[in-house]
Amino acid sequence: MSAIAAPRAGAPRSQRRLWSSRLSRVAPMVLLIVLAVVYLTPFVWMISTSLKTIAQSIASPPVLIPDPIVFKPFTDALTKMNYPLAFRNTLIYAVPAVIGTVVSCSLVAYGFALVQWRGRNAMFLIVLATMMLPSQVTLIPLYVIYAKLGWINTYLPLLVPTFLGSPFFIFLLRQFFMGMPKELIDAARLDGASELRILATIVAPLSAPALITVGILTFIDKWNDFYGPLIYLQKPELQPLSLAVQVFQTQHGTDWPLLMAASILVAAPLVALYFVAQRKFIEGITLTGLKG
């Protein structure tokens, strides 16, 4: 393999083209690596802190490489935050939320994207508008509704809304669905297929990347949801991972290594999930029909 050397002046065009095409492959790679390093920096610090003794974690100027390296923060975090129970609690509402969101938002987005009906755009604007009212002022009236329904201290306030569509994902899927090839859908309609069937057999498979995206984003959002559980889940036995990290903050101080270790333990399953999922939806999808 010849080295990537700048061609001599007056070199034949083929050599210059070879060089510039190599450059166009290398340059993005270099950029990628540089960006990745920059993006990783906060994590380096996070991991470093999670392996320190308390004394080192508060040293000024800060110490990058812990000396000694201690794993106690991780073992302590696992036991003190009751990880298995909190993990289970998080799954109890995160998994159904994914199903509910993907299904309900697909249905609603289909209605907004591929069915022409009077008042559709105005109604869609209302969907968007529901994202625009700050939650601080809807908190109390909403809480009152849930209280009257008897849903406080259950997972229902966190679950039920996901089965009734989420404006963010409705908007997202609508955008994707509006990018569907019109010919396919019209052909199916001419064949007498019902709208639901079109959604299930044509649109959904073609939108697999988008649907997986919705699923991943929902799962992560629920996994890290702190405010919802804080307000609606009072019983300690119901509390999920996002609240469990509180156990490392006292009234006047924070155990930094423990907090960082706990945060890593909470984030780790998500990282694993994403790593597996991204391969599935970025690389393995073969597109049928009019595309590719």
Next chain:
Amino acid sequence: MRKRFIGLAMASLVLASACGSTASPAPSTAAATTAASQAPAASAPVATVTLTLRYCWGGEGEVKAMEKVIQAWNSAHPEIFVKGISGNIKTEEVAAAVAGGAPPDMVIMCDNGAIAGFAHDKVIMPLDDILTKIGADMKDIIPASLKWTQYQGKQYGLPFGQDTWGLYYNTDMFTAAGLDPTKPPTTPDELWTDAKALTKFNADGSLAVAGFIPDDPDRNLESTSNLFNCQFYDEANKKITVNSPECVAWFNWYKKWYDTYNKGNAMVNLISTRTGGDAGLMQTGQLAMAIYGEWENGAAYLSANAPNLKYDTAPIPAINPDKYGAAFINGNAWFIPTGSTNPEAAAKFGMYLMTDDPSRTMDIQNASVPQLTSLLTDPVLTAIPHQKTFLNLVNHKDAWTTPMISVYGQLKDGLGSALSAVTTGGADPQKALNDLAADLQAKLDANGP
């Protein structure tokens, strides 16, 4: 109340089932509440009343200590079973729960800033009648402690572990600078002179060691104001007085520190390197004197983070000698939300918290100072090194507390941002405080005290 909106909600939201849920205190079962004294019931145990207690501590050690306190009560009082729920509490959680009609029966909050607002909005219940009814004995509670849980002359909560602020100073640095470590500064002028001797600059103009920083870790505004004879609120005339000449002078005192020591952002830069909690700079030997809360003196704080630090504590310097030794106090308090299922039972448990063992347990855990006079001479608490300073501070006859007015939140935030504008933004103290006073007065008049 909000019934006019029912028509908009779905059928499932019909409020019929909820009509009875806005609580009036339900008469508790049997004889549990007719007993006047707190002595363990000698009669046969009666039907159990269950109380949910929402308390504001989430840290592991704190939760263990509080559960121990609750457990002790439950063993001795089977007729009132208390269930504790731990975790940081935000005001919106309490507000929403009360609005929803089924709040916890009792709440302990670590942030006293909400008490006036809650009382003003009737989110929490006045306690005087209930306490009389159960024959509560309040004699052991330090009088000044009762003040910051009162609103408009009525008791709305009781303190459970208090905070106060004092001057911490590095005795080694004192000796090295030729100062007598047994004679800390007692007036602002002495503080200024001592700080000058203790400050060390680097060659490039940055601060190696600051003698004193007036407004870090928090702005300490309430803990110093009275020592400069600045009062925020005139209760008799219902007037905001943050722009009085004394208060302006007090702000100028902060300004002086910044004008002298913050050249080239030296002080701000030093503050930005603080890690390791509130007392971080003293722990790393970059600060000679500071105003910290009493908890820094606890086992888990200064002595754990900086075991080699030699320090001592003293009251914060005051302009008037007779005010020297007085301090600002606030802390954690329990109160009963409106809608509690059994206020009297809750009050009984609350009075149990006002006894030696529970108070001492949490005071040791949190490194707070007691609200009980009897604990001021407690052998365990007085044995903690330097703790005597704070025990004395809390007991001073001139100890002062938060102004319990409905605009307290705006007052606190407004003072903080005015100070920030004055120290680093070049604002004029008189104007800043005038504006603040006018704004707060307008809000106070509109809102009612």
Next chain:
Amino acid sequence: MTAVARPPGGAVPGPVRSSRRGRLNLTRVERRNLRTGLLFISPWLVGFLAFNLYPAIASLYYSFTNFKILQEPRWVGPDNYTALINDPLFWKSLGNTLYLTIIGVPLAVVVALGIALLLNRKGIRGIGIFRTIFYLPVVIPGVAAAILWIFLLSPINGLVNQSLRVAGIAGPGWFYDPAWAKNGIILMTIWAAGDVVIIYLGALQGVSRALYEAAEVDGAGAWVKLRHVTIPMISPAILFNLVTGAIAAFQSFTQAFVISAGVGRGNDGSIGGVQNSLLFYGLNLYNNGFRYFQMGYASALAWILLIIILIATLVLLRASRNRVYYESAQ
């Protein structure tokens, strides 16, 4: 396209015969489409009526009262609205938020697109690891992330300024300097834009390879392909990210909250950063609602914000009308 008898859904051009327009002046086809449409959106409609409508109307009502949590609200008319016009904190918070939105959102959208393009390549070994790296910021709990960035942007000891010092540049005071605090937040936002990247990746996947091949046959280079194939084809996703980014920026609150408190000057001073440089609209709203117990005033703030966001969104949508390509639209 030939006329067909009664195809469901989808518009059908051509004459509509024997139309008996009903009460709403709809043809039979339009009525059927309306029914279908409403049926599909019914999950959202139910949720909206149950959980959105009442709180929204309640908050609108409260904005004209001095709402105190348990008592009957007292009607004060437009007082809350006139009060906010005269409140310097309202304008300060609005300015802070507009800064974040106008500068931060486009920046994040562009950077995220660049990263997505870089990540959308096949045949690079370990590309999966890269994709995970750029997504990592999204999975860290927000509090931990804020704390990490307080350290990273610490003026003296922070990694960012230390690196700048090596390059001979004197770094700014970041969160401690009112002029730079918001830029710190923007950096954080760009760093955490992994969910924007993932949406772009999904969109890029949907671009037909045939289009690229056709362009290459015409002699198009990389830049031309980007401008004339990629970007138009993913323009729906770009619009989505701009709109949702703007909505999120307008309501930005959590980061500033944690950072003001963590920078140490928030606990007993004002929450909102040094000289209110981090007082975003959402934070001001939170303060008024839950620290000052002025829920009526906070509700007025909320509705003003809603109107602002609505206008901004309409402007964005209208401006995009000729620029966004929807393949299924007629």
